Amino acid sequence: MKKTLSLALSVILTGGVLAGCGGKKAEPTPGGAAEGEQKPVTLRMSVLPDDLETMKASYEEFKKENPNITVNFETVPVKQYYEKVRMQLSSGEEIDLIGGTMDVFLDTNILEELDDYIKKNNTDVSGYGPLYDGSKVNGKTYGLPYRKSNWMLYYNKTLFDQAGVPYPKADMNWNEFRELAKKMTKGEGANKTYGAYVQQWPQTWYMQSVQAGASIIDKDLTPFKQALQLRVDMEKDGSIMPWAEQITTSAHYNAAFQKGNVAMNLIGDWHVAQLRQAEDEKKINFDWDVVPVPHPEGSPANTSLATPVSIMINKKSKHKEEAYKVLAYLAGPQGAKQFASKGFLTGYTNDDIKKAYIGDGSRKPKNLHYFLEQKEYPEYPFLPGVKNIIVNTVFTQETQLALTGEQTVDKTIQKIAERVQKEWADKYGKDFTAGKK
Template sequence: MNKFVSLTLASALVAGLAAGCSSSKPSAQGGNGAGSGGEGKPVKLKMTVLSDDLNTFKLAYDEFKKENPNIDVQIETIPQQQYYDKLRLQLSSGEDIDIIGGNMDVFLDTGILEPLDDYIKKNKIDVSGFGPLYDSLKVNDKMYGLPYRKSNWMLYYNKTLFDQAKVPYPKADMTWDEFRDLAKKMTKGEGANKIYGAFLHPWAQTWYIQAVQGGSTIIDKDLTPFKKALQFRMDMEKDGSIMSWAEQISTSAHYNSAFQKGNVAMNLIGDWHVAQLRQAEEEKKINFDWDVVPVPHPSGVPANTSLATPVSLMVNKNSKHKEEAFKVLEYMTGAKGAKIFASKGFLTGYSNDEIRKAYVGDGSMKPKNIRYFVEQKEYPEYPLLPGVKNIVLNNIYKQEGEIALTGGQTAEQAIQKIGARVQKEWADKYEKEFKTSKK
């Protein structure tokens, strides 16, 4: 990234982490199962993970157990709607949860996370397989979690519509301006039978992706790239090549149903859409051919640069068996665990040729170009800091973007207000805990 966020945790958080570190530090043996229970002695751990990932974690644990018979892990989950609130409550009340799964930013302000740097160093963990995401997960130059999976973005396209229009398919290396021209070319008709060249879901990410692809973040002081990105979405609406934000809201249009209807040529959305389309084909709900290519990119940015949302495993600083907990984390997030997750259709934080092959499969299932998912360079959707998702993304960007997209203000006015609100509603609130600076 051409811009980075450097964080300094305040006294409350630092004190909490220091207290946790003093109770147990990684030994030179570094997570080889010889923790507080001694070599080979049984150790019981508890791990809480997201419900969508539970079954795959159990499969991975079965393999881990073959190599580590002395480490017993009780894997639990919490219903999706309650997951983070309930897990935070459990951790704050001192419940014995050794390993935590989820979005790392949700837990940073609790001071409950154990720094992993010493464990990584003493175990000589090869972190190169995590790519750029590894450094982007650091907080105050420390690592508090490793990503076991991620979600990234791709451009889906209706091959049948392109064949009928006798227009070449979208290119794997396509700028946003080329995408806009192609969307205009694929748009035709009126009313209920209109064919839209593209569909951009109402989420703010679908317009600010251009800025993040260039290395900007949604809490930058200079938000100029975001003004250009918002204006681009507004211009595509004027072209008539995408459904307007207002129409999307009034008709409850959704990226999945809109694309499956068969009147959208290109759909910009995340990797999870693959499973949705495969299911629709199994249920014979769609009768068109489809594939994927990398999302468009700004000029000067390499092709197949996208957004990603990493989901991590973390160690509770209050765990009585931190070395063994790290050993589980290392397995699940590393090459062995990643291969199991990839074989089940998850994009993994760690990747190598074998893992990419496991994800791509034997080529018998769509999309044909699925390899693009595992060849991407990704930037995080948003900085993984407390409050950024809930305050900055879900409130500020969403609200000001919507006003602009409904004609209530210009793109420039929207971005000016976003900058002021980020300072007032996020930066001022967290400045006692965090200090940010640009390198």
């Protein structure tokens, strides 16, 4: 009997060992994932509407290597985007990742510092070039740029051909731009062809001062007088759509240029993707190309303003490590290649990304390469309140008074300088320092 029981016990034990050596699944860890597997994590990310589809495509590639990380993307129309996201963050909504211009969120104290993550993960930041140090605030990194917005002059080749006027030159100063715009302007009313379209944004006129090395937070804004005067004079010429007409008709650079009665359009790199989409949808039937934006006398040709568009982490995110992994991929070489192939300038760049940006040459514009050859100045210092207070409020409000004839150019620049000091510098100027220019 003892031998029989011993033999039976031996068989049971042996079977248990063999079963353990076979296909039995590992027991779940306390965190819910099997041993050796990564815990599933779901992240929430706010993305600018123009970037949504490309961001999703980049994420699909990321997920092949990181199946445990799910990212739910969301967006709202661009006019409400920043206000909406700021409200969501301030109310405590669990948003993990934020896409956009970093300065808009700096005053919220909601952004996670990234320097330790960059060091810990040995993230290669060399591909960001001067944007990396230039985007630091008080020496700290709060976001990595997945793309950047540089300016270019788009022109309707068909209109120039019909007028028998040579195309805009790659080395053209602002006075030459004005004269060319006058030459290309003709007609009246609904049939009028404008020599140029200059969007209402103050950047479109103060650009030439920044190209020459000035900054909108300087105490002395005298260099900006000439820039604003040019905008006022071009309205008087009738060679650009007046500011008041733009406002009353809700005019927009993209629709205006696609209509086919604007010879030159001063706008950013994102317009490439918009025009390509319009071509794919058979919405435009004219030829077009790009040249560098006009430059001030004494400044080199192809000098542009640049604004990095970054990915940031919410300081209150419950999954910061996973969020950084997503950030580093989407803003790194892999994500950059996706954006470059769609016609976006990228924050990170290398030879492969440049090739992806240029493509096979089958898509317009012919001279896309100018974007990769630019000398860049920051559009404005990336400090708290600069975009919201100085650009969107002070410059915008005072520019309106100048363009509607309610105050002189001299008075406008004087009031802007006074308000910058009172409304911004007294609040932020002593506590924040921008990165290297």
